[in-house]
Amino acid sequence: MTLKHVTGLLCAAAMSLALASGARAEDKVVKIGVILPMSGGTASIGAHAKAAIEVAMDIINNAHPELGNLPLAKNAGLAGLGGARIEAVFADNQGNPATGQNQALRLITEEKVAAVFGSYQSGVTLTSSAIAEKYGIPFLNSESVAANLTERGFKWFFRTTPIATDFAKAYVDFLADMKAAGAKTDAIALVHDNTEYGTSVANTISTAFKDKGQPVALDVAYPVNATDVQGQVLQLKDKKPDVIIMISYTSDAILFAKTMQSLDYKPAILLADDAGYSDPSFIKAVGKISQGVFNRSSWAVGPSGSPTAIIAEMYKKKSGEEMDDTVGRQMQGFFVLADAIDRAGSTEPAKIQAALKATDLKPEQLMMGYKGVKFDDKGQNVLASGLIIQLQDGENYTAVWPKANAAKAPVLPYKGW
Amino acid sequence: MSFVLVQVIVGGLLLGAVYALFSSGLTLVWGMMNIVNFAHGDFVMLGMYVAYVVYTLMGGGPLLGAPLATLVLATVGVVVYFALIRDIMKGPMLAQILGTFGLALLLRYSVFWWFGANFLSMPQDIVGGTYAFAGLRIEASRLLAGVVALLVTLGLHLLLTRTSLGSKMLAVAEDQTGAQLMGIRPDTMQAVAWAIAAGATGLAGALIANFFYIVPTVGETLGIVAFVTVSLGGFGSVPGALVAGLMIGVIESLSGYLIGAIYKDIVVYVLFLLFLWFRPQGLMGKT
Numbered sequence: 001m002t003l004k005h006v007t008g009l010l011c012a013a014a015m016s017l018a019l020a021s022g023a024r025a026e027d028k029v030v031k032i033g034v035i036l037p038m039s040g041g042t043a044s045i046g047a048h049a050k051a052a053i054e055v056a057m058d059i060i061n062n063a064h065p066e067l068g069n070l071p072l073a074k075n076a077g078l079a080g081l082g083g084a085r086i087e088a089v090f091a092d093n094q095g096n097p098a099t100g101q102n103q104a105l106r107l108i109t110e111e112k113v114a115a116v117f118g119s120y121q122s123g124v125t126l127t128s129s130a131i132a133e134k135y136g137i138p139f140l141n142s143e144s145v146a147a148n149l150t151e152r153g154f155k156w157f158f159r160t161t162p163i164a165t166d167f168a169k170a171y172v173d174f175l176a177d178m179k180a181a182g183a184k185t186d187a188i189a190l191v192h193d194n195t196e197y198g199t200s201v202a203n204t205i206s207t208a209f210k211d212k213g214q215p216v217a218l219d220v221a222y223p224v225n226a227t228d229v230q231g232q233v234l235q236l237k238d239k240k241p242d243v244i245i246m247i248s249y250t251s252d253a254i255l256f257a258k259t260m261q262s263l264d265y266k267p268a269i270l271l272a273d274d275a276g277y278s279d280p281s282f283i284k285a286v287g288k289i290s291q292g293v294f295n296r297s298s299w300a301v302g303p304s305g306s307p308t309a310i311i312a313e314m315y316k317k318k319s320g321e322e323m324d325d326t327v328g329r330q331m332q333g334f335f336v337l338a339d340a341i342d343r344a345g346s347t348e349p350a351k352i353q354a355a356l357k358a359t360d361l362k363p364e365q366l367m368m369g370y371k372g373v374k375f376d377d378k379g380q381n382v383l384a385s386g387l388i389i390q391l392q393d394g395e396n397y398t399a400v401w402p403k404a405n406a407a408k409a410p411v412l413p414y415k416g417w
Numbered sequence: 418m419s420f421v422l423v424q425v426i427v428g429g430l431l432l433g434a435v436y437a438l439f440s441s442g443l444t445l446v447w448g449m450m451n452i453v454n455f456a457h458g459d460f461v462m463l464g465m466y467v468a469y470v471v472y473t474l475m476g477g478g479p480l481l482g483a484p485l486a487t488l489v490l491a492t493v494g495v496v497v498y499f500a501l502i503r504d505i506m507k508g509p510m511l512a513q514i515l516g517t518f519g520l521a522l523l524l525r526y527s528v529f530w531w532f533g534a535n536f537l538s539m540p541q542d543i544v545g546g547t548y549a550f551a552g553l554r555i556e557a558s559r560l561l562a563g564v565v566a567l568l569v570t571l572g573l574h575l576l577l578t579r580t581s582l583g584s585k586m587l588a589v590a591e592d593q594t595g596a597q598l599m600g601i602r603p604d605t606m607q608a609v610a611w612a613i614a615a616g617a618t619g620l621a622g623a624l625i626a627n628f629f630y631i632v633p634t635v636g637e638t639l640g641i642v643a644f645v646t647v648s649l650g651g652f653g654s655v656p657g658a659l660v661a662g663l664m665i666g667v668i669e670s671l672s673g674y675l676i677g678a679i680y681k682d683i684v685v686y687v688l689f690l691l692f693l694w695f696r697p698q699g700l701m702g703k704t
Contacts, residue, residue, distance in 0.1 A: 228669065262628070
């Protein structure tokens with residue numbers, strides 16, 4: 001054998017080793033099905049969510065030691081699965097419960113995903129998670145707030161976000177505080193669409209106020225994606241409630257803001273239940289005529305250089321948008337799911353389910369302002385919490401309640417434009 | 418009558434005028450060549466984006482945006498006619514339906530790809546803000562759309578009934594072969610019809626953009642109303658679309674205010690079906 005042969009052999013050996021290790025890393029991909037509204041009336045939400053999940057994957061799959069205690073950030077990939085990478089398989093639910101259901105079926109049976117993540121609209125989460133339940137695949141939801149989702153006795157459904165009952169209680173307490181500060185909060189009107197989200201959240205809020213001995217004075221329901229809301233605004237103008245609680249997706253939220261201005265109507269307090277009011281395109285479109293609107297959130301950007309600020313920066317680079325509460329909750333949920341798969345050390349559904357059940361994350365391990373992540377028997381995160389924010393300048397939300405977490409004091413009455 | 422009720426009715430009339438405005442193009446295309454254009458709502462959407470681009474790039478208001486949107490959409494109409502409609506008209510009914518439906522998705526997702534899914538909005542006071550008199554509040558942008566709707570309807574009606582171009586177009590609609598024997602080119606007339614219909618639709622979009630949000634899927638929301646308006650008014654009848662639009666606008670507003678918004682569609686569609694039961698050709702349609 002000549003030297004040439006030896007070098008040749010060595011080269012070949014080195015190459016095959018490289019190839020083999022390459023192939024091994026390639027083998028170790030954990031697929032997660034992600035169902036989002038990529039088209040239809042809430043497509044803007046889906047586009048933002050996709051960018052957020054891609055940032056979360058970057059954080060999980062690459063080394064990001066600058067992110068401190070955030071699980072999976074420090075090293076590349078999932079240590080529990082020998083450095084396996086997470087890969088999201090995105091599916092479009094078109095904002096339609098039936099489509100969401102079909103996509104869940106396709107992801108589970110054809111894409112063979114280890115777990116399903118989604119599906120934004122409560123109504124779509126309701127149907128798609130039923131498929132995961134049937135096939136015994138873990139389903140993690142990070143942003144649907146309809147209370148009944150975790151009341152179905154499901155074994156494979158886990159939800160990280162605070163839900164309607166949590167917020168209903170926060171709204172009751174917040175308005176009681178505003179009343180103590182001298183605001184008039186006696187007559188409350190609920191304005192909501194006719195989707196699963198709109199009706200169930202309205203119900204939950206209305207029950208919470210009733211239990212406090214202050215039944216909701218006016219309930220204004222409208223069909224989602226309305227072409228016109230003049231009638232509803234005039235109804236409100238006529239009845240003059242002190243407080244309006246808005247439960248609306250982006251399109252209707254924008255239309256209400258425009259119509260309220262053109263009919264010159266402002267309540268003393270306008271309180272929005274996230275959804276459309278947290279969509280950055282709402283703020284860009286009508287933020288200037290919605291100054292002083294209150295909203296709920298679990299997201300705070302934090303001082304510069306902090307993990308949350310770094311994540312917000314990464315997200316902005318990816319999507320061109322400011323980080324908002326909805327995408328924050330989605331990223332947080334995705335981290336919780338990835339962390340469970342990492343601890344399970346396997347893609348076996350039962351092991352991931354067991355790991356999800358054993359989840360016990362502390363506030364310092366989270367990017368959202370939850371008190372932690374720990375699931376009860378129903379799969380609901382019992383440590384989820386949030387605060388009230390206000391769009392004081394028409395451009396950025398500021399935390400205003402509870403006092404302990406507030407950056408500024410709430411400003412009353414609602415300014416509008 | 419309570420004061421609020423007057424505002425509700427006025428609001429309904431202005432809304433109805435807008436419905437009429439964006440329905441006239443649809444009814445024209447149907448009257449001319451028996452084609453239901455499922456991409457109609459997306460033509461409205463394109464008009465809105467043209468107006469938005471004119472505003473953001475050139476700082477121009479509706480004075481510049483509306484004519485440009487009319488022009489751009491008229492061109493789109495001609496292109497669509499020669500590239501798609503002329504051929505699918507020879508095919509079975511299903512090909513026509515799916516052809517224009519495919520066009521709708523193509524337009525919607527091209528805009529989606531180019532502009533993204535975000536909701537856009539023109540500044541609220543781009544057209545003179547809001548007039549308030551005697552307690553009534555009327556948005557200038559809606560009033561403008563309403564007035565233009567009346568003018569466009571009148572103009573289209575006169576064009577069809579009083580000009581030789583209109584007579585030629587109607588002749589082609591009536592009997593293609595006969596018209597051809599008289600020296601009228603059906604192709605040209607139908608292309609002109611598409612240019613006018615799409616142009617009017619683009620104009621509608623540009624005017625609606627002043628008070629509505631702009632998003633690639635907005636055609637879905639507005640398209641359905643256009644179909645109801647056109648079938649109530651009578652397929653092919655431009656004045657019918659105006660009356661039907663006004664009726665639907667007022668019924669929607671009144672029932673939304675008096676009974677509740679989630680029931681207003683029930684009221685509108687029950688009345689709609691009842692009406693078609695007794696008069697299937699619509700208000701002013703030909704049997």
